[in-house]
Amino acid sequence: MNETTSQADQTAQQGDLLARQVVERMMQTDGFSRWMGVEVLEIKKGYSRISMLLRPEMMNAFGIAHGGVTFALADSAFAFACNSDGKVTVALDVSISYPAPARSGDTLTAEARQVSATRRTGLYLIEVRNQRGDLTALFKGTCYKTEKPLW
Numbered sequence: 124m125n126e127t128t129s130q131a132d133q134t135a136q137q138g139d140l141l142a143r144q145v146v147e148r149m150m151q152t153d154g155f156s157r158w159m160g161v162e163v164l165e166i167k168k169g170y171s172r173i174s175m176l177l178r179p180e181m182m183n184a185f186g187i188a189h190g191g192v193t194f195a196l197a198d199s200a201f202a203f204a205c206n207s208d209g210k211v212t213v214a215l216d217v218s219i220s221y222p223a224p225a226r227s228g229d230t231l232t233a234e235a236r237q238v239s240a241t242r243r244t245g246l247y248l249i250e251v252r253n254q255r256g257d258l259t260a261l262f263k264g265t266c267y268k269t270e271k272p273l274w
Contacts (some may be wrong), residue, residue: 138168142207145273149203156199159192163203168171169237169245171203177229188225188259197262198250200233205245205266209273215244217264225251227260233262243268 146166150156156173165172175196183189197219205212225231235249244267251260 124240128209135168138208139166141209142168142170145209146203147208148274149206153199155195159195159199161196161199164232166203166207167205169191169204170235171200171207172232172234173200173203174230174232176241177225177227177231179227181228185224186226188227188229190219190221193221193225193231193251193260194219194262196231197235197251197260198264200235200249201247201262201264201266204235204237204247204249205264205268206273208268210268211271211273212245212266212268215265215267217259217262219262221260223253223257223259225253229238231259 143166146163148165152203160175162174164174177188181189181192217245229255231251232250232251235247238248244265247264247265249262250258251262
């Protein structure tokens with residue numbers, strides 16, 4: 124391994140460590156994600172994977188998951204991924220599609236990936252899947268990064 128690769132690996136590891144620390148702190152103050160029962164599974168710079176169990180009170184009148192609940196899970200994954208560098212980052216634009224319903228008792232996992240980034244903006248895709256791997260939602264978010272530190 125050459126010195127440049129070693130430095131790049133070290134920088135990536137430091138970025139991932141900061142990302143985990145940021146999300147731990149965010150979860151302490153994010154009462155909504157805690158209320159939903161969000162479990163943080165994996166965090167890296169520009170990436171998050173979280174999950175939650177759908178409860179009966181999260182169903183709509185048709186007996187399937189309320190779209191707002193699925194949206195909120197994807198939005199939390201988006202927030203964790205785009206704030207992972209420790210700077211306040213806010214959503215500029217988001218959209219979501221629901222290709223398949225989710226049901227009470229399902230465990231949903233949202234995986235957020237950074238697709239592109241500039242100094243001030245980022246584009247993220249978030250896939251939400253159930254425990255069988257079925258895609259239940261696809262969320263696209265654009266964020267704006269400030270220079271303000273989270274804490």
